[in-house]
Each structure stands twice: as C-alpha cells, then as structure tokens.
Amino acid sequence: MVSATTDLCDGNEGKLAAGEVRVLAPVFLKDVGGARSFWGKVVTVQVFEDNVKVRELLEKEDDGKQKVLVVDGGGSLRCALLGGNLAALAEKNGWSGIIVNGCVRDVGEINGCNVGVRALAAHPRKSNKRGHGQVNVPVSFAGVRICPGEWCYADADGIIVSATPLH
Template sequence: MTFSTCDLCDNNEDKLADGSLAVLPPIFASFGKRALFAGPAKTLKVFEDNVLVRKTLETPGNGQVLVVDGGGSLRCALVGGKLGELAEKNGWAGIVVNGCVRDTLELNACDVGIRALATHPQRSVRKGLGDADLTVSIAGVAVHPGDWIYADVDGVAVSRTELI
C-alpha cells in the first residue's frame, strides 16, 4: 500500500470541511520500522495501565491500527518492546498512543508503525482497567472504532471511510 497523507488531504478537501476526515496535531513521534501504515482503528481508553493494550495486541490484528487513548499521560509508558513484538507477530499494521512508549531500540526493530507523544522509561501499572471499542479523543480528534487511520512521515489522518 502506498499513499501520502498530503495527497489524501488534497484529494478530500470536502471530507476535511465536513469533518469526516481529520488530521491529528503534529505532536506524535514515530517509532517502529514502518514509516507508512494504514488500517481500520481498534480503539482503547486506558490511563497509566497497559493490561488491556497487551490483551488486545495478543489477538490477531488483521491489518488494524490500535488507537490507544492514554489520556495524554507523560508519567509512564503504555507500549514497550515486548508489545511491539506482539503487534508485529499478530499482524497489527500500527499503534497510535496518546501517551508514551519505551524500549525504543526494540520498538524500532519491529515491523510495525508506532506513533506516540514521547518516550518514558517507567512502565505502567497493571490493574486491568480500561475500555475497548468506544469513541476516543486523540489530541482533540475523535476516533471511532473502524475509522481508517493513515500515517506517514507527514502526519496521521483519521477518516470515517476507507480512502484508498
């Protein structure tokens, strides 16, 4: 799959205008081997707890993008090297984390695309709290389960429908 988020925006100005296509603010750092990835969103809402993230990445990804609303916390990491390896092994196209990641050398060796706010060496708590398959807000942009996520070196676009 080849695309450009710039071209997606240029070719879908009507969708940008009506809100069915949006772009995440340019606050996300890139990790993993895939600079370009796309797929339907699987959504999670957690806060400083990555048990649900692990459980989800243990399941077949089937080319989906896991979108994790971590509340923008910069106090611990929600995804690390072992979870990056799980994502690759189980066929996830990518992960977008509204929060932090860690083990970046390990993440960068994984054949998966990852976007996150920052890195943090501390792991999250493991209480198992959180929700799946609901509309989340990632840096002010609503992401619904099944929305299409398109990420490349220029940014991350969220579309209510598949664009390519």
C-alpha cells in the same frame, strides 16, 4: 502505504471540510517502529497508566486485515503504555500500527519491529497492571474524535482519520 497523507488530504478536501476526514494535531513527537508509514481499520482502547487492555488487544491476531490500535492513555507522561515486547507481539499478530496518546519505552526494540508506532514521548517507567480501561469506545485527543471501525493513515507528514476508507 496506499497513498501519502498529503495526497489523501489533497484528494479529499470536501470530506475534510465536512469533517469526514480529520487530521490529528502534530503533537506526536516520537515516530518509532520499523514501519514509517501505516494504515488500517481502527481499534480503540482508553486506559490511564495501565497497559493490560493494550496487551489483550495486541495478543489477538489481525486475521489478514489491516488494523491500527489507537491507545488513548490520557496524555500521561508518567509511564509507558507500550514497550518492545508489546511491539513484537503486534508485529507477530499482524497489526500495521499503534498510536499512543501517552509514552512508549524500549525504543530501540520497537525500532526493530515491522510495525509503525506514534507516541507523545519515550519514558523508561512501566505502567500499572490493574486491567482498567475500555475497549472499542470513541476517544478524543490531538483535536480529533476517533471511533472504532474508522480508518487511519499515518506517515512522516501526519496522521489522518476517516469515517470511510480512502484507499
């Protein structure tokens, strides 16, 4: 982690006031994965109870760039969009973190992966496999609009998103 989110906020008060740096509402209850803090350039996916597009993105290697996958699952609490297999795939391909506006499962397996994960909750049911969703579109949840190509920083104190790198 480059700097704590608290320090990034303190050092960028003008950007916070201007909306260039945004703080997600503290609604992410599950802090899982082996990496407790993470940062990187944002890749987005918008899905609903279907994780095919999530898998497709995590199958792509990170090419040495810090990346965070932001999954807008519509806040559904009826099934998981990420499990142990996908977390292992994310680790293998160099993703630094995943934020899920929805649920995860296989929490024990995810905790064994060196990737940071934030989600609303855990749920044992797997998602559908229809392949519906949109990749690299702006998403909005937790009171914040997140666009592809922005920068995300997450640690125990919260999650912030910035239009420009803060490190």
